[in-house]
Amino acid sequence: MAASPQLIYTEDIGDERLDEFRDLTTADRRPDRPGGRGLVIAEGTVVVRRLAESPYPVRALLGVRRRFDELEADLAGLDVPAYVTSADVMAGVVGFHLNRGVLATADRAPQPPVADLVAGARVIAVLEGVGDHENLGALFRNAAALGVDGVLLGPGCSDPLYRRSVRVAMGHVLRVPFAVASGPAEWKAALETVRDAGFRLAALTPRPGSVPLWRAAADEKVALMLGSEGHGLSDEALAAADVAVSVPMADGVDSLNVATTGAVAFYELTVRREGTAADVRR
Template sequence: MGDRIEVGSADDPRLADYRDLRDVQLRKHLEATHGLFVAEGEKVVRRAAEAGFTARSFLMSPRWLEGLSDVLAASSAPCYVVSEELAEEVTGFHVHRGALASLERQALPTVSSVLGGARSVLVLEDIVDHTNVGAIFRSGAALGFDAVLLSPRCADPLYRRSIKVGMGAVFTMPWTRLDDWYDAMPMLSTAGFTTVALTLSEDSTPIDEAVAGLDKVALVLGSEGHGLSSRWEQATDRRAIIAMSAGIDSLNVAAATAVACYVTARR
């Protein structure tokens, strides 16, 4: 069990991992440089620990110590105990769930290892909103998908906000970034997957028809603004839509993923 250390100053250098958590650009630099990420909330911190991530430290107010006592006891990392007011001063927001952990990132697995044994995967191209990425991981995990592949420009699934929205699904869902974005669709076809793009192209068919009877399926989703690139859209085996009432042509990408995952899981 690591030491429990009461800290009374926001300037304490030991709290550096938790400073300015709402500054996305600063966090990208700090977390990449030091190979860390931050988990927020009792359930998420617990799930990260249960998934085998090594803690660098914990930061929490006194009332959360008992609820996470077993996690703290199993780790040699220090726990910095602060008032809720001090936690807000350090992080830049009200930590209403009271508990944070700084954890070490793990090396990303290879694409082939992530796809091994998978039958249903999600493939994300340039989805840059952390909330959307987290929600997509959560829907995929909840609806029985086996893995997620991300293009190089997708938002970081281990960013605090993404983890929180996804309720820690990123800790148990196998995922990695694509080695070769350009030829990702042919690679998936070679691996035995039928690639199905969610897109408003003229030859799109309803999602239930597009996935019916398929064994291995890769659902392909594009960015929040322009959707899929023309290369990925044209390279997929099939293109699909979610049927909607007149006047609405699309859903938020996270909502669309949930619907598509539900249909695909019941193919």
């Protein structure tokens, strides 16, 4: 019989075995930062389930009994401690109230080199300056839903493994492969690696001269570059692109949120072009 989590019952708020789950508001801080533990935190059954399927090594679980019952099949084979307690003790340990009733911690998994990220990929997202955790999480959720193969994170992006991003992404940051190239030289090299792999770099920008998004769909491999909501892509990023594309907007309206722009662009380059190609073949 395969190993399963060992259910360990405790109602002691001071139980040292629960220290893993204390001070969760900063537990996700990058390990390369002072005091950073760099844990990956999964909240709720949907995200815990996704974590269990991911390459991230699960360390421990904490939750109310009902949630473990719901997750039984998903957690089979996972040989880690699973602390069962009440909602109140849970809240006392983590420091705030969680509606979701179950938590898991995991270690970070190594990130793929950019060359591995693009190998076999057809559409990737390339992000610059997306510092907002919710926008970043939503971009990963949209990328997963629409079949984007990977995400390259350039300068100014926040950490997709922060708790809030993991939650907004509904755990899809654990599923969509990503690589980080935050330094200027690393970033430049990463963009060259992407281009060398046969991708056309399409920068999403409302600037004059950009062509409507759908005209970029003729390229087999597309790397969609998206910038921060406030300022868009930097001049350097725009200069590095092969083509500037836009979602044409109604007059006088602020641009869409960056995650929404991403969704529209992902849709156009994935399900839309594959689907209409299939329609033509029928």
